Amino acid sequence: MSIWESLAVFAAGIGAGTINTIVGSGTLITFPVLLATGLPPVTATVSNALGLIPGSVSGAIGYRRELAGQRRLVLRLGIAAAAGGLAGAMLLLTLPSTAFETIVPVLVALALVLVVLQPRISARVQRHRARNGTAARADGGPVLFGGLLLASVYGGYFTAAQGIIYLSLMGMLLDDTLQRLNAVKNVLAAVVNTIAALFFLFVADFDWTAVLLIAVGSAIGGQVGAKVGRRLPPFALRVFIVVVGSLAIVQLLLR
Secondary structure, three states: OOHHHHHHHHHHHHHHHHHHHHOOOOHHHHHHHHHHOOOOHHHHHHHHHHHOHHHHHHHHHHOHHHHOOOHHHHHHHHHHHHHHHHHHHHHHOOOOOOOOOOHHHHHHHHHHHHHHHHHHHHHHHHHHHHHHOOOOOOOOHHHHHHHHHHHHHHHHHOOOOHHHHHHHHHHHHOOOOHHHHHHHHHHHHHHHHHHHHHHHHHHOOOOHHHHHHHHHHHHHHHHHHHHHHHHOOHHHHHHHHHHHHHHHHHHHHHO
């Protein structure tokens, strides 16, 4: 890897760490850059997963204030994230690299629609509960657990835009602010990346130079993303999610 390629990978790591902490889809920055340096697709995916771990952890630490009081929820959903991440990592080494290419843009588009409609849907759900005298489950119930499990399978396989899917699912099924949900999303992403990366360490090829460059860059980006994301009001954060998600769909379709 030349000095210019190294700088490009490092810069991509900063960008990915920042975007991942605010919303997700940072892989759509790092993955094309790794491919441009000549890495094979699977090696690039594995190296990217390893490198993004510090960024996910950094982003979660940056959002630690919003995680207050959410320990039980994080532990429960973390089980789904860990199981799904491991399954996705195993699929990466057994399925063809094009396995998810058709369905991923559809999933991201659906997630964006849910993010946009979430305030209205949540209001209707709350009115329905008020009429029937039922309370919302603090953990989102089996529907959220199952949805995050499936989303984490995809996350362990490729990770691009998994944060948007997480936010859309939690926004639909949990009665909490978008910033607090974003904090949980960062922890779940860190769990998926870590589980998948630990699996890859034993069974897959990776490029240590790329891993280290992305790791340092994403750790820096995680702190930047936490500072920027926390300052965004709910509406602005939704707009940012939709813009990033739309760009992700375009890039996925053009690949």
